[in-house]
Amino acid sequence: MPTTCLTGRHDKHDVYAEQCPCRGVLDLLANKWTALAIGALEDGPQRFGALQRRLEGVSPKVLTQTLRRLEEAGFVDRTVYPAVPLHVEYALTELGAGVAEPLRGLRSWVERHLDELLG
Amino acid sequence: MPTTCLTGRHDKHDVYAEQCPCRGVLDLLANKWTALAIGALEDGPQRFGALQRRLEGVSPKVLTQTLRRLEEAGFVDRTVYPAVPLHVEYALTELGAGVAEPLRGLRSWVERHLDELLG
DNA sequence: GGCACCTACTTTCTTTTGGAAAGCATGGAG
DNA sequence: CTCCATGCTTTCCAAAAGAAAGTAGGTGCC
Structure with a gap:
């Protein structure tokens, strides 16, 4: 019997369930x-x-999409400062800070083990 | 000065470098x-x-692509058993087992925090 | 006024990727 | 022979990614 996980929040969640x-x-x-x-x-x-410069090679379209999705999902806060010149700041929410940890694990694994992959 | 990371293996690697x-x-x-x-x-x-059944909703094409890329990168071994009936086994390499850890971190974060995201 | 510049996007177009459905090759079993 | 099983491959269409140029609001310069 495969683990089921419908949309209700009382089930145990399972990333393998469609x-x-x-x-x-x-x-x-x-x-x-x-x-x-x-x-x-x-x-x-x-x-x-700043994000666009840091994420070398990202296009403004894709960066906007990525940030908007993260905002919608609750990982990122978007704040507009209407001061002159206008600017927009993106910040991690509490949830975003939480998920940053496993993501950092993945990024740093790649950096630490790249030599083995190339060798 | 942004961190540079060219293809040579003596540099420090940086996922942010294009x-x-x-x-x-x-x-x-x-x-x-x-x-x-x-x-x-x-x-x-x-x-x-077995993988196709476990990864609910994956199409055979995409599963094949995914596994072949992982094999090419050195994360997975593919073994064909020409016995009857023919079958193929996929297994993690040492590198694959290594990267499994941060990926498990990400999957389990999602399962553990889904309620907060939905609420 | 008129033009350049800044920030943060949006639009358009092309290429790449993802996904659903069906087909194929091999080798039984009946 | 047909039917089934495994493990794909092929075809086709839709969705997404990526590159390039354009937009919009406002400042400052002359």
Whole structure:
């Protein structure tokens, strides 16, 4: 009997179950730009332009999409400062800070073991 | 001065650097199906059909692609048993077992915190 | 006024990837 | 022979990623 996980919140959640909302969350988090963006925000709130420079090679479209999805899911807060010049700051929420830890684990594993992969 | 990370293996690797081979590896690992497949293989070597049933909703094409990429990168071993009936077993390599840990961290974070995300 | 510049996007277009459905090859069993 | 099982591959379509250019609100310069 496979573990079931319907949308109700009293079930035990299972990322392997197709209908579990876990799936959508995993799909959002298990993503290159998400892992990099959340990692960048661990250093503190950052503006759009700073993130764009840090995540080398990201296009503004994809960065906007990534940040909006993270905001919608509750991992990131977006604050507009209407001061001159206008700017926007992105910061991790408490949940975002929580998920930053496993993501940092993944990023640092890659950096630590790249030589073995290339060798 | 941004951290540089060219293809040579004497540099310090940086997932934020566009030209670092880290990027390709992160892109492979930071993926829904990769995270689920490697997690499934933590229970021991598994056959194609078993993985397909476990990763609910994966199509055979995408599962094949995922497993082949993981094999090419050195995370998974693919063994064909020409016995009757023919079957194929996928198993984690040492590297695969290593990366399974941070990926498990991510999966289990999602399962543990889903209620907060939905609430 | 008119033009350049800044920030933060949005739009458009092309390429790449993902996903559903069906087909194929091999080798039994009946 | 047909039917089934495993492990894919092929085909087709839709969704997403990526590159390039454009937009919009406001400041400052001359």
